[in-house]
Amino acid sequence: MNDRHDDDDPRLSTGAYSLDAVSPDEAEAFERATDASESLREETDGLVETAGLLGLAITPVTPSERMKAELMAKLATTAQLPRQEPVAAVPDASAEPESAAPAAPTPVETPAPDARTASTAPRAESRARSRWFARPATLVAGIAAAAALFVGGGVVGTAVSGGFGTSSVTDASAAGLAEITAAEDSQRSTVPVEGGGTATLVWSNTLGRSAIVVDGLTPLPDGKVYEAWYIDAEGAAPAGTFTASGEGTSWHVLAGAMNPGDAIGVTVEPAGGSTTPTTDPIIVGQTA
Amino acid sequence: MLELVTTDRGSDAGNSETAVTFERLLDLISRGDREAFSELYDRTAPRVLGLVKRVLVDHAQSEEVAQEVFLEIWRTASRFESQRGSAMSWILTMSHRRAVDRVRSSQSGHDRDERIGLRDIEPDYDEVSETVEIRIEHERVKRAMAQLTALQREAISLAYYGGYSHSEIAGILSIPVGTVKTRLRDGMIRLRDELGVTS
Numbered sequence: 001m002n003d004r005h006d007d008d009d010p011r012l013s014t015g016a017y018s019l020d021a022v023s024p025d026e027a028e029a030f031e032r033a034t035d036a037s038e039s040l041r042e043e044t045d046g047l048v049e050t051a052g053l054l055g056l057a058i059t060p061v062t063p064s065e066r067m068k069a070e071l072m073a074k075l076a077t078t079a080q081l082p083r084q085e086p087v088a089a090v091p092d093a094s095a096e097p098e099s100a101a102p103a104a105p106t107p108v109e110t111p112a113p114d115a116r117t118a119s120t121a122p123r124a125e126s127r128a129r130s131r132w133f134a135r136p137a138t139l140v141a142g143i144a145a146a147a148a149l150f151v152g153g154g155v156v157g158t159a160v161s162g163g164f165g166t167s168s169v170t171d172a173s174a175a176g177l178a179e180i181t182a183a184e185d186s187q188r189s190t191v192p193v194e195g196g197g198t199a200t201l202v203w204s205n206t207l208g209r210s211a212i213v214v215d216g217l218t219p220l221p222d223g224k225v226y227e228a229w230y231i232d233a234e235g236a237a238p239a240g241t242f243t244a245s246g247e248g249t250s251w252h253v254l255a256g257a258m259n260p261g262d263a264i265g266v267t268v269e270p271a272g273g274s275t276t277p278t279t280d281p282i283i284v285g286q287t288a
Numbered sequence: 289m290l291e292l293v294t295t296d297r298g299s300d301a302g303n304s305e306t307a308v309t310f311e312r313l314l315d316l317i318s319r320g321d322r323e324a325f326s327e328l329y330d331r332t333a334p335r336v337l338g339l340v341k342r343v344l345v346d347h348a349q350s351e352e353v354a355q356e357v358f359l360e361i362w363r364t365a366s367r368f369e370s371q372r373g374s375a376m377s378w379i380l381t382m383s384h385r386r387a388v389d390r391v392r393s394s395q396s397g398h399d400r401d402e403r404i405g406l407r408d409i410e411p412d413y414d415e416v417s418e419t420v421e422i423r424i425e426h427e428r429v430k431r432a433m434a435q436l437t438a439l440q441r442e443a444i445s446l447a448y449y450g451g452y453s454h455s456e457i458a459g460i461l462s463i464p465v466g467t468v469k470t471r472l473r474d475g476m477i478r479l480r481d482e483l484g485v486t487s
């Protein structure tokens with residue numbers, strides 16, 4: 001510690017602060033100082049803006065397709081800080097640390113602005129379940145059996161193929177997911193995954209498409225795949241098979257057209273998929 | 289900051305009349321508008337990634353950090369204060385901070401240094417850039433940087449493009465931390481005036 005006494009003058013640190021060349025502790029102390037001094041704050045804002053110009057002069061780099069798809073999927077599970085309406089003292093708004101660590105994905109118990117989806121979700125879910133091959137009473141037991149599959153089959157390393165490749169199939173799926181989540185009438189609903197965790201259903205009625213997004217979906221043993229279904233009064237129509245990556249986010253853009261109100265289900269099926277479900281669903285939800 | 293706003297619109301060459309400002313997009317995003325978020329992403333992600341990658345070098349890590357930046361934008365859009373600066377500057381500030389945090393918190397900084405070597409930290413302003421607009425920005429910044437003393441330029445480059453802290457810079461250059469702070473401040477004030485940033 002050979003700090004000199006003049007290092008303590010916050011005025012000397014405006015340049016270093018604007019370039020992020022101070023330690024987190026120093027940054028915090030400096031920000032407190034700017035709150036107390038208008039001239040200090042003014043100089044700081046100007047230098048921060050100037051640093052931004054240094055950033056603008058850097059050659060842009062095009063991100064991969066999947067970066068956007070992943071990001072759009074993560075929005076569904078990332079809560080937003082509330083808007084601070086004019087001095088309407090919201091008691092716990094200030095309790096949220098401004099620069100909290102990497103946006104810890106908060107499970108959406110109470111999805112922020114989309115009251116529509118939030119209020120319909122529980123009802124929709126029970127409706128979907130009651131439709132599941134007219135065996136609502138056995139659903140829970142069936143789910144336990146499906147979960148047991150993971151254990152029985154022995155969860156060994158990566159099953160089938162990691163979902164995190166850069167194959168064109170993945171990229172196409174990523175683009176599809178981005179399209180659905182960005183649609184003007186995009187809706188979502190969070191449903192439990194049997195065996196643990198939650199899945200997010202995302203759909204757009206105007207596009208007639210939907211997708212399932214799951215964090216940390218368990219990889220299946222060899223010879224098994226996840227299969228998605230669109231379910232209506234007529235029964236269950238296959239909507240494509242997929243595999244889990246084990247860690248990170250797995251998603252599947254459903255094949256075929258979605259009609260508003262369709263339920264969406266996921267079962268575990270033999271490799272290659274089935275034409276009708278052979279097990280009880282591990283995920284069920286309903287579009288609206 | 290007036291400069292920045294003008295430049296932002298310019299990035300949508302052709303339909304600058306109809307382009308929604310980044311400030312407006314942030315406002316929509318703070319209300320949970322995913323379409324606005326998608327548009328903001330499309331228009332700014334290459335800049336964010338470019339900046340992060342300049343500091344981190346490694347592409348995969350840079351995409352991770354850029355993703356964190358956009359999630360933070362989603363989370364904290366309601367905290368953006370337009371009277372303190374432009375939206376683009378807010379986004380780039382956040383990007384730089386995240387990149388620097390990553391470099392300092394992990395092995396990545398050391399790995400990076402081994403890969404590129406300290407000498408290469410200073411940006412190569414002669415590199416061919418993709419658009420006229422970026423070339424203009426390059427030219428402006430290059431000209432402004434040329435007005436600094438060599439020592440100021442070196443300190444600012446190490447801090448901004450290299451992501452080094454003032455004490456690291458002091459170690460690299462074998463000078464006291466106080467001297468680094470002075471060079472950074474004098475240099476940034478000079479740059480601010482050369483670039484015509486008003487605050």
